[in-house]
Amino acid sequence: MKKHNFSAGPCVLPKSVIEKASEALINFDDGLSLIEISHRSKPFVDVMEKARALALELLGLEGKGYKALFLQGGASTQFLMVALNLLEKRAGYLNTGTWSKKAIKEAQIFDDIYEVASSESAGYNYIPKGYDIPEEYDYFHCTSNNTIFGTQMKHFPESPIPMVCDMSSDIFSRQLDFSKFDLIYAGAQKNMGPAGTTLVVVK
Structure with missing residues (x-):
C-alpha cells in the first residue's frame, strides 16, 4: 500500500x-x-x-548577480542573521503570521524593528494592503506564505528599499518575479529535501 x-x-x-x-x-x-x-x-x-x-x-535568477548559499541552522536562524547582516538604523516588517512574528521577535534584539502593517488583531486571516514602506529604512521583510493560518502573499509591494522574504513554505511552488527580492531564504524541508539545510539567495 x-x-x-x-x-x-x-x-x-x-x-x-x-x-x-x-x-x-x-x-x-x-x-x-x-x-x-x-x-x-x-x-x-x-x-x-x-x-x-x-x-x-x-528561480530565473541565473546571470542576474545573485548567489545561492546552502547553510545550516534552518530558516529560523535567518530571522536573526538578516538583521545582523542588513540592519544599520531600522527595518520594517510585515506581520502576517506565526513565522513573521518570530522573525520580528528575533530581530528585535536590536530594538530598531518596526511593523509596517499587521493582521494579528484579526487572527492573521488576511494579508495587509495599502501600507507604506519608509524609504529611510534599511530593508523590508515579509513572509510569502503562512501555512498555519492559510494565507499567502499573491502580490508583493514595490519596495523602495531592499526586500527580504522568508519563502520557506512555498519556494519553487509558483512562478514569481524573484528579481524583486534582494534576499530570499527558505528551509529545505518544505519543498527541497530533508530538514537542517537552509537556502539563502542574495543579490
Whole structure:
C-alpha cells in the first residue's frame, strides 16, 4: 500500500530523487560514499556548485548577480542573521503570521524593528494592503506564505528599499518575479529535501 505524507514538512520527494541519493550514499566517487569524501574535494564541490546553479535557474535568477548559499541552522536562524547582516538604523516588517512574528521577535534584539502593517488583531486571516514602506529604512521583510493560518502573499509591494522574504513554505511552488527580492531564504524541508539545510539567495 502506498503511503502519503500530507504534513507541512518534511516534503515528499520523487522516487527517482531518493534512488539517486541512495546510489550516492553507496558509491559516489571511486567506491566512496558522498558522505565519506572530503567536503573540499572536487567531486563534492561540483555537487554543491551544480545545486547552487540549479537553484538560481529554477528561480530565473541565473546571470542576474545573485548567489545561492546552502547553510545550516534552518530558516529560523535567518530571522536573526538578516538583521545582523542588513540592519544599520531600522527595518520594517510585515506581520502576517506565526513565522513573521518570530522573525520580528528575533530581530528585535536590536530594538530598531518596526511593523509596517499587521493582521494579528484579526487572527492573521488576511494579508495587509495599502501600507507604506519608509524609504529611510534599511530593508523590508515579509513572509510569502503562512501555512498555519492559510494565507499567502499573491502580490508583493514595490519596495523602495531592499526586500527580504522568508519563502520557506512555498519556494519553487509558483512562478514569481524573484528579481524583486534582494534576499530570499527558505528551509529545505518544505519543498527541497530533508530538514537542517537552509537556502539563502542574495543579490
